[in-house]
Amino acid sequence: MGAPPSNYTMRPVNRAISSVVLILIIVIGVIAGVSIYMLISQKPPTQQPSKPSQPSAGEGGAAKGVVISIISRHPTDILVKAREMFLKSELARKYNITDIKTIVIPPGLWERYITSGQADVAWGGGPTLFDFLYTRGLLAPLTLPEALEAAAQVPDEIAGVPMKRVGEDGKIYWVAAAISSFGFTVNHERLRDYNLTVPHSWRDLASPELGRPLIVYGEAALGIADPTQSTSNTRMYEIILQRYGWRDGWKILTLMAANAVVYSASGDVRDAVIRGDIAVGITIDFYGYTAMMVNPSCEYIIPKGESIVNGDPIALVNGSKHPEAAQAFIAWVLTEGQKVWLDPEINRLPANPSVFDTPEGRNRSDLRKAYELTLKTRAMKFNDTLALLYEQVMQWYFRATLVEVNDYLKAAWKALLAKYFSGAISSEEFNKYVEELTAPLNFTDPSTGEEVTFTEDYAISICQKFVSDASFRDALITAWKKAAIGKYERMLEELGG
């Protein structure tokens, strides 16, 4: 075999390198293994479960601190701030709470998260989500005296809207921790760029005027979000459907979608208005207030008599391992913790107005003004129960017919607008076409094979089945999509586009 090449003779060095590599691998492996183990097993390692009904201070003695888990839809800055403030509070000390773990997860995963016993408190996400949890039996009533006392400080109703969910047993299942109104945020600079006037009602958002930039600049002036992804946008669509009635409501929703860029999440709409990608975006109030802080050409507008006040709940979840500590946190959020909302980067309206009497509260007279304005805003009558009866059906019908086939809708609408603006059709003809474009769909019900129209009664009648039967749901969505495409294409053809 010949002498080995000279560079292979440095055996001891080679061996050293080899050992180093091996040691490295082992060390990396051990570190990795340990860290992964820690990551996975960090859920409830420090505390022992306490008996729910034992009314003792601090969860079975003070030996080890209690850590409570909060699932939330709040932006993380709110949660970080709340954690910081709460851990210094009297209540945290009294109930020996040494840390809170907050976690933001999509609403779709909440049920599994709660049933697997990983959450103590649910906080933020809108009444719709909390009512869903309530009907699924995932919420537990408040029992701790401090929590009940704190809940009593929150008005039962604000502008006719309940701030608490009281079960048939008379117990409180959720309490609003903040209130919100719904409206739209405009970017005045972009409105000027596009020569648009400031909209003041939902109907203004559906106007051909707001559609003009589509023709002139090839750009949608409005931004909305997919209701299946946004609880706040869902609420706004429900408001429109109740304010204008089913038929006219869908007309406005359809034309809004035709005028709009449809974003996935409500936060995207806010950012698009701030950046000026769009001139108007429909938002919940505090997104509007934030936009105003970030970009001075933005303004939040509450459509008069067309908005409602919503309570954004907090609740104890069923199966909490630390129900008392969890309720102590709830009590804190409803009282002292209301100060979190006053942070200049958060800007939300408190559910417990007494926070405005604190020194911090007196510093935010602007927020107090917004609060009073919200109370005074002629809130419309809103039927919560009715909205819940067709909610999921409405969300998916919206998505199937207005979001997923948005370019078909837009093509027809643009062809119509072009004819209208050029004077090729009269306004009577235009209105006739609009009625045709926006009328509730006729389609074949996949379960009965019958031709049906998408009326309010129909939506309510199928809602149960729609939620529970996935294949029915998929078939229905396909049918809606096909019918919608057919309608939009027919209109485009009629208009010769």
Place this chain on the structure above:
Amino acid sequence: MGGSAASKLRKLSFYLDPVLIAQLLLPTTILFLFLVAPLLLVAYVAGQYSIFDVLSDPTYFSLRPRGQPVLILRTSFRGREVTIIKVVGVSFGAVINSLINAVIVTAGATVLGVAVAFVFARYEFPGKTVLRILATMPLLLTPFINVFVIRKLFDWRDGIISWFVCDVLGLPLRLGVDSIAGVAVAQIMTFFPLVYLNVYSSMVNIDPSLEEQAENLGAKGFRLFRTVTLPLSLPGLAAGSALVFIFSLEDVAAPIVFNEKRFISYQVFSKFIEATTGQLSPVAAILALILLLLALTIFASIRRYVMLRQYAMLSRGGRWKPRMRKLSAKGLLAIYLVLAPLLVFLAFPQLGVIIYAFSERWTGPLPQGFTLKNLWSIVEDPLVSRAVINSLTYSLSALALIILLGISASYVIARARVPGVDLLDLLVTSPVAIPGLVIAVGYFYFFTTFFRGTPLDPIVSGPSLLLVLAYSVRRLPFTARAVFAGLQQVHIALEEASLNLGAGRLRTLVNIVIPLISLNLLSGALVSFVYCMSETSTSITLGGLGGVGESHQAPITFIMLDYLNRVGGPHIVASLGVLLISLQLLVITLVNVVFKQRYAYVGV
């Protein structure tokens, strides 16, 4: 017959000592469990649903184009009569859009890449090093935020190009690229260096005598390029453009940033995100399957160039002095007036990310204010610092597995002459072509079905373990490839000598083989590591299953996507981009300068 069979068996038994068997079984088992099985499950779930429902849905599959590709509008904007030219592209439904887009991106990237490679491979000129660095800059991965900058470049209202043309030059013209066309442009800008680098290495390895012979026979100029140089560069060209095709198909960052839902990748991604009550829509499985099949088809066609065994042949060469020419004055002018600005433009997104990270505001066309606050927030913001620590943990954990698997698999493939080794080779290299989104969908089904309620269920325990496995599988090829190249250069006689002198297989491996390939191993491992840190597809899907909170389990890229949509967030995302850029530069320097190894520029 019998004799040959017996001798075959004897040969086989020589290789099948316990160490080699373990080395064969370990990667095979892991890859089968955590790559093949989840993908099969995707196919199975897809099979439960009628694929016809997807193909008959015009939002997925339509033969009639929708929309106008280019809008030309004469109108008044900000008190001035202007012509707006907006390229937006047409839609044929998500499936066809993804395909057409991949074709366009591949074509664009190929033209750019070949041109740049040719200039660098054949001409010498002052400033070449700077331009070469510029040309590779787009490969520095800065998920999402580079596309964010590209979008800023092409916005017709406040974009940098429109601002320059209209407000600086004073022309009554506003230019924009958006929607489907925006995605294509962003991908061409990001992926063209893949073609450039592959073609470049092919070109410098062409035997100069071949071109000289052609010249002697009278060929010159474009004819020489078309008939000799280009055909000889085909292996690099094929590998580079096929990778661009696959990356374009699976890229989800550009569609997300352009809010362009009409692509398969976006559809799979959004179906994953909205997986209500832990159930993933079966349509996601069908679309994932389509994505997988398309990518695998392309992969099969370039398999020869990317598999370990063949890779060794490709990297050989460079023994001669490449043909370099000085450029004429006209040529130099072309370089400085056309190529240099073009390369600056193509590298702009990465430069823009750095500018973004250090600026206070960037709402109009130009950034304002210098600040270190954004960079500091990586440490200060508990969610961000947590994500950095998570990514480091996952990447290091994955690295341990990758090194183990990489050494085992490469050694078996290089040394053991046993049947089925080709299959292992295929298994180890295929993750290059398998879209991460498909792996994410597969893992979701796999772990929530078979491990429901156990610590391996991502919804119960969070995604840590899944991410480590996904990273290991996806980034294995880089290390395996480097180790294999090292093994090719180590003569087998050295091992045989050790075996003859009585050392066992393990001892030989530890004392002889690993020290000899340690530099290759380290380089490969570093590359794997850095691409784990910047891994996007599985990170933004699986990574979110544990939610976001101060003890969350999400990796860097998930937080980058999450922060993109919050007020002031893009600046923090850009800081994370700068962090990733620094990490990549460090690794490139270590690999190229310290270890003197070739750096494998692949990865999305």
